[in-house]
Amino acid sequence: MAVRFERTDTEEAHVIEDRARIPVTLIPGDGIGPECIHATQRIVEAAGAPIDWELADAGAEVFKKGIASGVPQETMDSIGRTKVALKGPLETPVGFGEKSANVTLRKLFETYANVRPVREMPGVKTP
Numbered sequence: 001m002a003v004r005f006e007r008t009d010t011e012e013a014h015v016i017e018d019r020a021r022i023p024v025t026l027i028p029g030d031g032i033g034p035e036c037i038h039a040t041q042r043i044v045e046a047a048g049a050p051i052d053w054e055l056a057d058a059g060a061e062v063f064k065k066g067i068a069s070g071v072p073q074e075t076m077d078s079i080g081r082t083k084v085a086l087k088g089p090l091e092t093p094v095g096f097g098e099k100s101a102n103v104t105l106r107k108l109f110e111t112y113a114n115v116r117p118v119r120e121m122p123g124v125k126t127p
Contacts, residue, residue, distance in 0.1 A: 025078040025085040026053040030060045033088025040086065054078050058101045059090035070101030076108060 026041070028034040044051055056075040063070050070092065079085045090101040106112050120126045 021050040021052045022084070023052045023054055023082040025056050025075070025082045027056050027058045027075065027085060027087035027090075029058070029088025030091040031089055033090070037086065037088045054082060058087065058105070060093070062101070063093050069099050069104040071104045071108075079105075079109060
């Protein structure tokens with residue numbers, strides 16, 4: 001099972017699919033999240049990745065529905081089924097006793113890494 005990419009005379013990438021499409025849970029997120037996720041989807045589609053997006057909710061709107069974890073069961077089920085999720089940033093209301101939706105997802109699926117982009121700055125000594 002592999003995906004090969006070929007270039008034509010027009011330098012446009014074409015994908016030759018040797019496998020079935022892959023379902024991926026898509027959580028747009030809050031704030032700038034939907035905009036970032038939309039741009040990411042466009043990049044993935046331009047690359048020709050054989051992905052079927054499964055839209056799911058989490059974050060601010062879910063908290064407003066009274067779900068204290070910020071993650072509804074339907075979203076947990078989707079991630080459990082697809083085994084892959086792409087999510088945008090999620091908000092956590094402060095001072096109302098809600099849990100962080102991000103922490104809920106990390107604990108539930110045992111994905112404790114919270115990767116942050118880092119770069120060196122000129123004039124600042126770095127290891």
